[in-house]
Amino acid sequence: MNINFGYVAAVFLVSIGSIILHELMHGVVAYWLGDQTAKLSGRLSLNPLKHIDPVMSIILPVCLALMGMPVFGGAKPVPINTRNLKGGEWGFALVAIAGPVTNFLLAFIFFLIGYFTGAFDDVTMSTFGAAVCYAGVFLNIGLCLFNLIPIPPLDGSRVLYALAPEGVQNFMRVLEQYGVIVIYVLILAGGTLFSRYMQAGQNGIIDFFCWIVGAQ
Numbered sequence: 001m002n003i004n005f006g007y008v009a010a011v012f013l014v015s016i017g018s019i020i021l022h023e024l025m026h027g028v029v030a031y032w033l034g035d036q037t038a039k040l041s042g043r044l045s046l047n048p049l050k051h052i053d054p055v056m057s058i059i060l061p062v063c064l065a066l067m068g069m070p071v072f073g074g075a076k077p078v079p080i081n082t083r084n085l086k087g088g089e090w091g092f093a094l095v096a097i098a099g100p101v102t103n104f105l106l107a108f109i110f111f112l113i114g115y116f117t118g119a120f121d122d123v124t125m126s127t128f129g130a131a132v133c134y135a136g137v138f139l140n141i142g143l144c145l146f147n148l149i150p151i152p153p154l155d156g157s158r159v160l161y162a163l164a165p166e167g168v169q170n171f172m173r174v175l176e177q178y179g180v181i182v183i184y185v186l187i188l189a190g191g192t193l194f195s196r197y198m199q200a201g202q203n204g205i206i207d208f209f210c211w212i213v214g215a216q
Contacts (some may be wrong), residue, residue, distance in 0.1 A: 003066060007125050010135035011065040015057060016048055018106055018140050019075040022099040022147075023051045026078040029098040033091045035084035043078045051075045061139065070198035071135075072142035077153065089162040096158030103144040104205075110136025111209045137209075138202065145201040151183055152176035 024046065027038030038044055043051070052058065056074035064071045085091035114120040114133030122130035150156040152175050161172055175182065187194055 004125055004131065006128050007131040007135060008062060008065045010125075010128065010131035011071055011139055012058065012062055014110075014132060014135040014139050015061040015071075015073055016052065018103060018136075018143060019057050019073055020046060020048055020051045021106065022102050022143060023075045023078050025098040025102045026080070026095055030078070030080050030085065030095045033086045033095065035081050037081045037084070038078045041079050051078075065135075070142050070145075070195065070202060071139045072146035072198070073139075074143075074147075093159045093162040096155040099155050100144040100147045103140040103147070107137050107140035107144065107205065108209060108212075110140065111206075112213070115213055115215065137206070141202050141205050142198060144205075145198055149183075149186075151186070154183065 024044065027043045030038055031044065045051075053074060053076050058073075061071050061073040080092070080095060082088075082092050085095065087094065110133050114130070114137065117129075117133075119127075119130040119133040125131040125134055147154050148156040150160040152172055157172060157176075161169055164172070
């Protein structure tokens with residue numbers, strides 16, 4: 001197996017920045033909606049040490065890059081006190097969706113840079129600049145798609161919670177106690193289905209970006 005270490009290094013660097021911005025925007029939107037918990041906890045910061053989870057932020061995305069799989073990851077969740085948020089459940093949904101939206105916009109920015117600089121012409125990623133552009137697009141799409149899965153505590157579950165009837169909300173409260181385990185089981189046991197979801201979503205978003213710039 002040929003390993004592009006430039007791409008792996010790019011994934012490492014981009015994952016740190018992207019995951020930090022993802023979590024930071026959760027805290028920023030919560031602050032805008034009246035909750036100062038993240039600020040008082042020191043999480044409204046660009047300091048990587050405030051946000052990084054060694055496994056989810058570094059080891060997981062790098063290992064996925066080495067295996068040539070869709071890349072995603074996570075960070076330490078930003079503390080939110082929902083009782084302080086304006087808008088109740090909908091306010092919490094806005095806080096949650098801020099993370100995936102941030103990654104979507106970052107992916108588009110990296111796409112624009114790669115497209116207009118010609119970095120995407122270097123399909124082998126022989127230069128570090130090309131590797132960064134590719135990593136910026138695919139990693140951020142992966143983060144966006146992964147976090148939109150509606151399983152607690154992922155961001156998609158917060159949006160579903162605001163839309164769901166009370167019975168479903170009660171089930172989700174119970175599920176949240178085991179959410180991390182459910183997510184790992186989904187990835188390990190449902191690997192093929194999970195990969196198809198990530199690949200299909202990735203292709204759809206790339207096609208959308210290409211449509212915007214008239215590349216199709």
